[in-house]
Amino acid sequence: MMLASMLVLLVTNPGAVLSEMISASTEALNLCIELCAVYAVWLGIIELVNLSGLSEKLAHLLRPLIKKIFRVDNPDTQKLIALNVSANMLGIGNAATPLGIKSMRALDDGSGKASFAMIMLIVVNATSIQLLPTTVIGLRANAGSANPSDIILPTIIATFITTALGILLVHLIDKIKRKTKK
Amino acid sequence: MSVFILPILFIGLFVYCLVKKINTYDGFVNGAKGAIKLVVEIFPYIASILIAVALLRVSGITNFLAEILSPVFNFLGIPKELVELVLLRPFTGSGSYGILENIFSSYGPDSYISRCACVIMGCSETIFYVATVYISQTKVKKLLYAIPVALICSLVGTIVACLICKIM
Numbered sequence: 098m099m100l101a102s103m104l105v106l107l108v109t110n111p112g113a114v115l116s117e118m119i120s121a122s123t124e125a126l127n128l129c130i131e132l133c134a135v136y137a138v139w140l141g142i143i144e145l146v147n148l149s150g151l152s153e154k155l156a157h158l159l160r161p162l163i164k165k166i167f168r169v170d171n172p173d174t175q176k177l178i179a180l181n182v183s184a185n186m187l188g189i190g191n192a193a194t195p196l197g198i199k200s201m202r203a204l205d206d207g208s209g210k211a212s213f214a215m216i217m218l219i220v221v222n223a224t225s226i227q228l229l230p231t232t233v234i235g236l237r238a239n240a241g242s243a244n245p246s247d248i249i250l251p252t253i254i255a256t257f258i259t260t261a262l263g264i265l266l267v268h269l270i271d272k273i274k275r276k277t278k279k
Numbered sequence: 280m281s282v283f284i285l286p287i288l289f290i291g292l293f294v295y296c297l298v299k300k301i302n303t304y305d306g307f308v309n310g311a312k313g314a315i316k317l318v319v320e321i322f323p324y325i326a327s328i329l330i331a332v333a334l335l336r337v338s339g340i341t342n343f344l345a346e347i348l349s350p351v352f353n354f355l356g357i358p359k360e361l362v363e364l365v366l367l368r369p370f371t372g373s374g375s376y377g378i379l380e381n382i383f384s385s386y387g388p389d390s391y392i393s394r395c396a397c398v399i400m401g402c403s404e405t406i407f408y409v410a411t412v413y414i415s416q417t418k419v420k421k422l423l424y425a426i427p428v429a430l431i432c433s434l435v436g437t438i439v440a441c442l443i444c445k446i447m
Contacts, residue, residue, distance in 0.1 A: 101338075101340065102331070102334035102335045102337075102338040102340050103334060103338075105338040105339065105340060106334065106337065106338045109338065109339065110337065110338075113337050114334070117330075117333045117334060117337050118330045118333065118334065120333070121326070121329040121330040121332070121333035121334075122326045122329065122330055124329055124333075124377070124380075124381075125322065125325040125326035125328075125329045125330075125377060126322070126326070128325060128329075128376065128377055128380050129318045129321070129322045129325060130318075131380075132318055132321075132376065133314050133315060133317075133318040134314075136311075136313070136314035136317055136318065137311040137314035137315075138311070140310040140311055140312075140313045140314050140317075141306075141307035141308070141310040141311040142289065142292065142307070142310070143310055144306050144307060144309055144310025144311075145292055145293075145296055145301070145303060145306045145307060145310070146292065148296070148301050148306045149292070149295055149296050149299050149301055150299070151292075151295070194412060197409075197412075197413050198412065198413060198415070198416050201413050201414060201416065201417050201419075202416050202417055204417075205417040205418055205419065207418050208418070209418050209419060209420050209421070210419065210420075210421060210423070211414075211419045211421060211422050211423050211425060215414075215417075215419065215425075216422065216423060216424065216425040216428075218413070219409065219410055219413055219414075219422065219425040219426075219429065220425055220428050220429050220432070222404065222409050222413065223404045223406040223409045223410065223425075223426075223429035223432075223433075224402070224403070224404065224429060224432045224433065224436070225401065225402055225403055225404040227401055229288075230397065230400065230401035232376065233379070233397050233400050233401055234285075236376065236379060236380060236383070237383065237388050237393070237397060240380070240383040240384070240388035241388060242388035242389050243389055244282055244389075245388070246282065246284055246285050247282075247394075248394055248397040248398055248401070249284055250447065251394070251398045251440070251443040251444060251447050252397070252398050252401035252402060254439075254443055255398050255399075255401065255402035255436050255439045255440045255443055256401055256402040256436070258402075258435070258436065258439050259402050259403070259432045259433065259435060259436035259439070260432075262431075262432050262435055263428055263429065263432040266428045266431070266432070267424075267425075267428060270424050270428070
């Protein structure tokens with residue numbers, strides 16, 4: 098990507114290359130300072146959510162649903178997946194990733210092929226089930242928005258639609274696959 | 280209405296912590312500590328992506344892509360100002376925050392374009408990153424239909440996001 102644009106710039110505007118790169122890097126540094134402030138607020142809040150046991154409670158509530166969607170019977174695996182999903186919902190991406198990796202390991206049967214539950218886990222994680230878009234709200238507030246949280250509701254609707262569609266599609270493809278096998 | 284969501288959630292959480300007798304201050308400080316480490320970790324990624332995006336932009340490649348893709352985007356109801364975000368979102372999480380910030384400063388945080396961008400960020404994920412990291416510790420080599428399904432869902436999410444922001 099960088100190479101292609103540099104080749105084009107060599108012809109059109111070679112003098113701009115270095116100055117553009119450095120100004121973009123400065124921009125990145127400013128963004129990081131801003132992100133640091135946003136993260137400090139949200140990571141503090143999220144730590145409280147974790148400490149108070151709210152994330153465990155949410156995971157407990159989600160378990161029956163997880164059993165249905167993922168078709169997993171092992172209760173330990175169910176719990177891992179439930180924790181991964183609830184961490185995602187609360188926007189704790191840092192906590193969700195290690196939990197997701199653990200769940201995948203628990204689901205791995207060593208055959209080298211992704212099972213139904215593994216595909217489902219990746220699709221659910223890749224379609225984002227975040228209820229509170231914490232970082233986005235923070236950045237928007239910093240940019241001077243009049244009401245930075247007015248995107249919460251549209252985000253919840255959109256993310257619900259994408260995740261539901263993902264779950265449906267995985268179930269549908271699985272059904273078709275099974276039929277063709279027979 | 281939505282102005283009250285966050286304060287109410289925060290108050291609820293603090294009261295709950297009080298009831299549960301949790302040391303709120305220490306907990307908050309402990310959590311906030313993670314912020315610096317996290318930012319130090321992601322800075323190189325944000326910088327690299329922003330540099331690449333800046334080069335793409337001055338070289339005119341972005342414009343060229345936006346021109347080519349604009350009929351498709353138009354058809355799907357996605358503003359062409361969002362081409363960069365939509366194309367790079369599946370690959371980079373921290374980098375897409377950089378693009379989001381660019382959008383805020385170019386169009387204002389309360390504009391239609393910015394709100395669409397926010398909702399797109401919220402309903403999509405860094406698909407390729409998630410997939411790689413998640414299977415990294417397993418024996419799985421092939422993800423079969425996981426990635427195509429995730430990509431289709433993201434595209435639908437993007438279209439829905441642009442629609443919802445028109446209404447709400």
